[in-house]
Amino acid sequence: MKRNNKKLKKLVAVVLGSESDNHIAEKTIKILEKFNIPYEKKILSAHRNPKELSKYIDSSKVLVFIAIAGLSAQLSGFIASRTSRPVIGVPVNVKLEGLDALLATMQMPKQVPVATVGIDNGENAAFLAIRILSLSYPELISNLER
Numbered sequence: 001m002k003r004n005n006k007k008l009k010k011l012v013a014v015v016l017g018s019e020s021d022n023h024i025a026e027k028t029i030k031i032l033e034k035f036n037i038p039y040e041k042k043i044l045s046a047h048r049n050p051k052e053l054s055k056y057i058d059s060s061k062v063l064v065f066i067a068i069a070g071l072s073a074q075l076s077g078f079i080a081s082r083t084s085r086p087v088i089g090v091p092v093n094v095k096l097e098g099l100d101a102l103l104a105t106m107q108m109p110k111q112v113p114v115a116t117v118g119i120d121n122g123e124n125a126a127f128l129a130i131r132i133l134s135l136s137y138p139e140l141i142s143n144l145e146r
Contacts, residue, residue: 012039012129013062015079017069019043021092024068024122031126035140037133046078057082064129068122070094073101076114086132088125089114
């Protein structure tokens, strides 16, 4: 996927709340790579690294954020509260079969939306990001339909 023969900027940020969420991120990244979507991966906790995370969100030029987190799963809401770009939350099964993370990810206040995929479903987060990106990069839809 190239545009005007320039090096394409990173389009998606895959942000993990902790290193332990890496097994889900790997599934997400596998799909992004399959469709040649430029991405960057960061490990930044909303609780342990709030200043660094805020700075990253403010400086990032990505078009879509994918936030992968378990337990209280505040990462996606933290990101969504600081940007108007789409945020996709992936709740991770750490405790309570992942229901705590699912509810924390999807129960957002008005005007702070987070698109939420199923528990541990990093693949669907990548596919949703591709659909969002296809609004600006229509060639992605034909790649998905193949």
